[in-house]
Amino acid sequence: MxxxxxxxxxxxxxxxxxxxxxxSAVVYEFSFTGKYTLLDNAGNFMDQQSISSTLQYDDAAGSGFSANLTIANFDTFGATATIHDISLLRVSGTNYIIGNMLGDWNNNFGVPISMVWDATGLFNAIDIGLQVGDVISGSSLKRNGVVIADVGSALPASDSLGLNQQGPAPLAVSTLNTATLCTPGVDCMNNPVTGGAPFSDDGIGGSPMIDGPFLGLNVNFDIGSGNSLKVTAVSAVPLxxxxxxxxxxxxxxxxxxxxxxxx
The missing domain is CATH 1.20.5 (Single alpha-helices involved in coiled-coils or other helix-helix interfaces)
Structure with missing residues (x-):
């Protein structure tokens, strides 16, 4: 017995x-609009342009983070900028995402760019539950055009300038700077940038570029800022x-x- x-x-x-x-895990696919903002090494405004493209997020059955980001080409200062080799990493235990990427502009190729997003709005929306057609616009989660929740999106750091303000963004670039794991002037232009934690904070949106002709300038890609992050697909992936x-x-x-x- x-x-x-x-x-x-x-x-x-x-x-x-x-x-x-x-x-199964759940994969969310988004199309987005947002803003590119360029600041100088003192945090002064230099340029701002609209950006758009796609984001894919895999919740890995709640055990991890996997995401793919693309950014469509855009014009700045009379030439077309191409962003490629984008990698994303969520900082464990936080709502921060590190983005490392390479940029080509006006015959300068493979310029390393790094930034830290506050993705509170994105993660809160996913926790609430998303359906195809849902839109995260600023801090509002909309379904069929009706606001169903405030997801607490952060303000882009560049909004602190008081010019060209965007409002909250599901992925808002912060003032945190990544630590650089390659040597400026030696190999950063030949290898993907690998900036990561720990962070410093200079109060300026974006992480200063560490090599190439744009040393110290700060690139910001605010996703969904004042515009939209729209769910285009939700699919289950078998374990x-x-x-x-x-x-x-x-x-x-x-x-x-x-x-x-x-x-």
């Missing part, structure tokens, strides 16, 4: 575990096969518990 109780308890426990583990092998083991254990109970 005592053995039967122990096995029944074990069976109940593993059944609960199996039920609590999600069958790896290893999980299901683990799950079958759990149900095998449950079966053993039942056979033991019958003895």
């Amino acid at each position: 005592g053995k039967s109780i122990h096995w029944l308890a074990a069976a109940s426990f593993v059944t609960g575990m199996a039920a609590s583990v999600p069958a 790896p096969g290893a999980f299901w092998l683990f799950g079958s083991g759990l149900f095998g254990l449950i079966g053993a518990a039942r056979r033991w109970r019958g003895c």
